[in-house]
Amino acid sequence: MRFDIITIFPEMFSAIRDEGVIARGIKDSLLSIHTWQLRDFTKNKYRNVDDRPYGGGPGMVMQVQPIRDCIGAIKKEIPNTRVIYLSPQGRKLDQSLISELLQYENITLLCGRYEGIDQRIIDHDVDMEVSIGDYVISGGELAAMVLIDSMGRQVKGVLGNSESTQDSFFDGHLEYPQYSRPEEIDGQKVPDVLLSGHQKNIDTWREEQSKLNTSSKRKDLLNKTELD
Numbered sequence: 651m652r653f654d655i656i657t658i659f660p661e662m663f664s665a666i667r668d669e670g671v672i673a674r675g676i677k678d679s680l681l682s683i684h685t686w687q688l689r690d691f692t693k694n695k696y697r698n699v700d701d702r703p704y705g706g707g708p709g710m711v712m713q714v715q716p717i718r719d720c721i722g723a724i725k726k727e728i729p730n731t732r733v734i735y736l737s738p739q740g741r742k743l744d745q746s747l748i749s750e751l752l753q754y755e756n757i758t759l760l761c762g763r764y765e766g767i768d769q770r771i772i773d774h775d776v777d778m779e780v781s782i783g784d785y786v787i788s789g790g791e792l793a794a795m796v797l798i799d800s801m802g803r804q805v806k807g808v809l810g811n812s813e814s815t816q817d818s819f820f821d822g823h824l825e826y827p828q829y830s831r832p833e834e835i836d837g838q839k840v841p842d843v844l845l846s847g848h849q850k851n852i853d854t855w856r857e858e859q860s861k862l863n864t865s866s867k868r869k870d871l872l873n874k875t876e877l878d
């Protein structure tokens with residue numbers, strides 16, 4: 651799976667490119683991340699990508715021309731790429747949207763800064779608007795990295811055999827609690843059943859804990875059917 655990223659801060663993507671599960675997926679040629687410096691597509695001598703909004707008001711708006719030319723350059727290389735704009739107005743990211751997006755081999759992520767991008771880009775050049783949640787962050791880059799990480803770890807072969815792709819949400823429930831050595835620390839003991847060696851009892855206990863966890867922390871997940 652290939653990600654092309656349009657950004658004025660390409661260096662930020664070292665966070666996922668250089669370390670961890672996504673970095674390993676890149677090394678194994680299962681994933682690739684290509685950043686495009688939006689300023690390289692400007693035509694003014696200051697390499698500005700923004701201008702004042704028509705109608706007045708605070709802040710600056712990212713202009714059409716550099717973004718449209720950058721998308722054009724990406725599509726010349728990757729004609730079938732899907733263009734996603736990260737913004738709080740988008741469809742909320744969840745496990746079912748991640749599964750949907752995993753069908754695309756090529757995704758272009760448009761990262762905004764300032765107060766927003768010119769609406770004509772959204773109307774004419776963007777295939778889908780995606781939000782990572784109902785809050786505002788300072789730019790699309792962190793949201794793009796959340797999307798790449800959450801998708802990338804579900805690409806076949808990226809996680810090793812001992813790593814689970816689903817963690818919480820494996821069946822629409824939250825995970826059961828985990829324990830490792832030692833058996834006791836500061837008076838806190840590992841539940842007896844986990845030390846019993848009786849696998850059927852362990853499985854039953856974990857299933858119970860998983861349901862208890864979900865109903866106490868995330869009641870909203872209990873009747874959710876769109877999770878895969």
Ligand code: 4FM
Pocket residue numbers: 712736737738761762763764765766767780781782783784785786787788789790793
């Ligand atoms: C988006 C800042 C566009 C500036 C943002 C521009 C966000 C979110 C978000 C901030 N993205 N989910 N929530 N973006 O807050 O995806 Cl131009």
